[in-house]
Amino acid sequence: MRNYETVFILDPLLEEEKINQEVEKVKGVITAKKGEVLHEDRWGIRKLAYSIKRKEQGYYTLLVFRGGPEIPAELEASFKLNENCLRYFTTVATKTTLKRVKEEEEKAKEEK
Amino acid sequence: MRRVAKKLRREPRKEPRKEPRRFVRRPRPCPFCQGDDGGVDYKDERVLRRYISERGKILPRRATHLCAKHQRQVSKAIKRAQHIALIPFSAEIYH
Numbered sequence: 099m100r101n102y103e104t105v106f107i108l109d110p111l112l113e114e115e116k117i118n119q120e121v122e123k124v125k126g127v128i129t130a131k132k133g134e135v136l137h138e139d140r141w142g143i144r145k146l147a148y149s150i151k152r153k154e155q156g157y158y159t160l161l162v163f164r165g166g167p168e169i170p171a172e173l174e175a176s177f178k179l180n181e182n183c184l185r186y187f188t189t190v191a192t193k194t195t196l197k198r199v200k201e202e203e204e205k206a207k208e209e210k
Numbered sequence: 211m212r213r214v215a216k217k218l219r220r221e222p223r224k225e226p227r228k229e230p231r232r233f234v235r236r237p238r239p240c241p242f243c244q245g246d247d248g249g250v251d252y253k254d255e256r257v258l259r260r261y262i263s264e265r266g267k268i269l270p271r272r273a274t275h276l277c278a279k280h281q282r283q284v285s286k287a288i289k290r291a292q293h294i295a296l297i298p299f300s301a302e303i304y305h
Contacts, residue, residue, distance in 0.1 A: 148295060150295060
C-alpha cells in the first residue's frame, strides 16, 4: 500500500453535473480496487499554459489516495479511454501533498 | 545618504592598501535548504516560475543559485508541471 496522487484535467465545457460524474468515476476506479481516497482538491477551471485539444482552459482536480500498485495502472487505462480527459498525471504522493493532507485532517478534527 | 551606525564606519585608511582588493563571492544559500526540507512540489506553479526564463527554459544552476540536490528536484518538478499545463514548454517573446 502506498500513497499516490493524481492530477487530471477535464474539458471545461462540460456541465457541472457531468464534471461531478467524471470525478466520481475516477474515484470509483480507485475504490473498486480497494483504494481509499484521502483527499480531493478541485482547483476548478484554470487557464492552460498551452492549448490541449484546442482548449485554452481546463478543469483541474487533484486526488490523493492510498492503495496497491495496480491502481495507477488502472487509472491510466481509464483516462486513456476518456475523451473528456485532456491530461492526467499520477505519481507517488509528494511530501508537500501529504503534509497538506495531514494538516487539513487535523483542522477537521479540531473543528469537530 | 544612507545612515550607517557609528560602529560600522571604518577608520579612514592611513597608509595605502598593500595588496589589491580581492573579489569575495558572498555565499547565497539555496532557499530550499533553509528550514525543513519538504522537497519541491510540481504543483506549486508560483515557486517553479522563478526558475524558468521568459522563454520558458529551465534556468541553469549558475542563475538559480540552488544546490545540486534541489536543482535536480526543481528541474524534475518543472517538467512535471509542463506536462499538466501549469507551465509552458516554450513561450514566444513579443517585441
